[in-house]
Amino acid sequence: MKKLFFIFFLFSISIFSQSKKEISRSWTSFTQSIDITSDSEIKFKLIGSIKVEPADKIAWAGLWARVDTKNSERGFFDNMQDRGVKDNNWKEYTIEGTLNKNSKSLNFGGLCINNGKFYFDNIKLFIEDENGEFKKVSILNSDFEKKVANQEIKSWRESTNKKKIRRIKEFKLSSSSDAVSGKRSLLIIGSGIKVPEYEYGKIGKKDAENPQIDNMISMLEDLKARVHRIVKNLPLEHVDHLHDPKANRIGALVMHLAAAEVYYQKYTFGKSVFEEKEPELWKAGMDLDEKGREILKGKPISYYLEIFDAVRKKTIEELRKRDDKWFKEVNPGKTLSNQWSWFHIMEHQSSHLGQILFLRKRLPPIKKEVKIKEQVKN
Numbered sequence: 601m602k603k604l605f606f607i608f609f610l611f612s613i614s615i616f617s618q619s620k621k622e623i624s625r626s627w628t629s630f631t632q633s634i635d636i637t638s639d640s641e642i643k644f645k646l647i648g649s650i651k652v653e654p655a656d657k658i659a660w661a662g663l664w665a666r667v668d669t670k671n672s673e674r675g676f677f678d679n680m681q682d683r684g685v686k687d688n689n690w691k692e693y694t695i696e697g698t699l700n701k702n703s704k705s706l707n708f709g710g711l712c713i714n715n716g717k718f719y720f721d722n723i724k725l726f727i728e729d730e731n732g733e734f735k736k737v738s739i740l741n742s743d744f745e746k747k748v749a750n751q752e753i754k755s756w757r758e759s760t761n762k763k764k765i766r767r768i769k770e771f772k773l774s775s776s777s778d779a780v781s782g783k784r785s786l787l788i789i790g791s792g793i794k795v796p797e798y799e800y801g802k803i804g805k806k807d808a809e810n811p812q813i814d815n816m817i818s819m820l821e822d823l824k825a826r827v828h829r830i831v832k833n834l835p836l837e838h839v840d841h842l843h844d845p846k847a848n849r850i851g852a853l854v855m856h857l858a859a860a861e862v863y864y865q866k867y868t869f870g871k872s873v874f875e876e877k878e879p880e881l882w883k884a885g886m887d888l889d890e891k892g893r894e895i896l897k898g899k900p901i902s903y904y905l906e907i908f909d910a911v912r913k914k915t916i917e918e919l920r921k922r923d924d925k926w927f928k929e930v931n932p933g934k935t936l937s938n939q940w941s942w943f944h945i946m947e948h949q950s951s952h953l954g955q956i957l958f959l960r961k962r963l964p965p966i967k968k969e970v971k972i973k974e975q976v977k978n
Contacts, residue, residue: 695708
């Protein structure tokens with residue numbers, strides 16, 4: 601006989617009263633969690649109504665569910681990325697998943713990506729009982745009848761993690777009278793988010809004049825976007841953290857990506873405008889090691905990302921002056937083809953992206969400043 605035990609992970613007033621860390625990114629989510637265990641595999645269904653008024657070509661919304669396990673292995677996960685909702689009519693959507701004896705908790709809710717208006721209502725959770733029948737589980741504020749106030753959705757958190765309460769500054773949370781059931785629905789408005797030139801999940805663009813160059817640009821841009829997502833919210837303490845005496849700081853590694861790209865601009869285009877200013881900075885970025893550890897510190901991550909963006913803008917500008925015939929050529933006096941050179945920049949960037957991920961997962965907790973009041977003297 602199947603045995604199922606679960607409790608809702610509820611939030612106390614004290615948790616909501618904590619100051620939320622505001623970060624910047626192109627998506628947000630809202631979540632509830634239940635701690636759940638079972639002695640055998642059981643099924644669950646998450647059902648909810650969604651409608652979307654997209655303001656750009658890649659905006660979409662969906663339900664999402666993730667099972668966390670006792671031994672931190674990956675459990676069931678689905679965020680509807682392969683079937684994102686873009687329809688401007690209310691429709692009901694379903695995620696079906698499984699829990700097993702290794703399951704620890706079930707996290708569920710909704711999410712939205714990029715610019716637009718995203719409406720959610722009437723979210724329901726069903727879990728299979730010992731007789732194989734789906735029983736409805738009570739969800740707090742499942743139909744969003746409690747009005748959103750101060751960017752907080754009553755009984756839901758704007759995060760996918762129990763321990764981290766996030767506020768995503770690109771998204772405004774509010775209530776709407778456009779509802780499927782009751783008087784209100786949840787409305788999330790995304791704005792001010794830069795839309796990438798290339799669509800996620802696709803290489804290049806249809807009917808490109810020079811498809812080989814266009815494909816390379818799209819791959820380079822996808823990797824740069826990943827670097828941005830991973831590092832852009834890091835505080836200076838983490839940007840400058842040195843994992844060990846021979847390691848490189850995350851900020852220095854972003855500078856290294858830019859410096860390597862400048863080198864191959866010179867190699868393939870015959871010139872680069874960047875090294876004329878602050879040559880010592882670029883050399884430190886290229887070589888890293890002791891000089892890099894000495895020079896490349898004390899700057900916010902935005903400093904390095906702006907340099908990286910400026911270098912990439914020049915790369916794309918120069919590549920688009922050329923055609924696929926040039927791309928396959930080996931320039932006079934060189935040994936590497938132009939195409940291989942930019943492939944190398946792509947795989948070089950991917951390699952250091954892995955290094956950055958390694959370092960980010962091992963960052964120490966932020967040191968909290970302790971303020972001691974001065975003793976009042978008579």
